[in-house]
Amino acid sequence: MMILYVKMKERKRAVKTAIYHSPFGNMELSYEEGGVISLQMAKEGTKGEAPFGLALTVFRELDEYFQGRRKTFDIPCRTHGTAFQEKVWAALREIPYGETRSYRDIAEAIGHPKAYRAVGMANNANPLFIIIPCHRVIGADGSLTGYGGGLPMKKALLMLEKKHSIS
Template sequence: MIVYEIYPTAFGDVCIAAEDSGPQAGLVALGFVRDGQAPGIRPGWQRRSCALTDKASVQLGEYLAGNRQAFDLRLHPPGTPFQQRVWTALRDIPFGETRSYRQQAEALGNPKAVRAVARANGANPLAIVIPCHRVIGADGTLTGYAGGLELKARLLTLEGARFTRQGELL
């Protein structure tokens, strides 16, 4: 059964969902609540916490406080085989570093798949834990992020990453 709970963080409320038992146990969704809407919630999911959502909440809090650079969580995001490959590659981007969509496509061995990589990044159901916020435009500018560009800038600043916003190197 998939369960979810909403947890407060220093960056706003976050909804964390997990398959709480069995061979598929792991996090399936994590996203910031925007305009009162918890992202990714599906009919049939039950609102209650479990050990996995609680552990993710603690680790996310540590990350947002600047006390954690990597997550130690069991993940089970639903997605196509291509999306899974893209999300695995995202997890290989070190804390505090960024990549362009082209660099990410090249890392997957398909430099022409830039748009497909961008779509897969946009479909990432596990914000921050699968760090799609570390992917920026080839010119160093911030590009789309499901949580909004302001949140993306805050996350990259927290990590000490360099990026450009409105022509200004940050």
């Protein structure tokens, strides 16, 4: 029996990480040339590189958001989801600052009115919380539902936006 070994050429991505110190705790930012890949709550002890370039821009925009001076983000994002997830994430970006939508509303907006549970799963898989505002999605009855940063953070983000959207 002959075994053939093929060496595959790997395309290496230069992914960098940086830690942003938010009012809710440390957040881990991952980015590469061309855009931000993820923003999530950092695990205990996570270390990042010194921020420069794109990371500094993201940190400035997050500072402005938390100060109530930024309602949308201008940074380039590089999400890598399924076609369905990408539709959901695009719909999340369309939710106006200070407003909320239900999972059903998002499902209807993307043309899949019965897929509200799948919308919930795509929302949960959002790699760029805050930047892609999944915190603006609530239950059909108006209740706050799961959030990667925890429900207290979700409630605080919605209150921050409500406070600053009255202008």
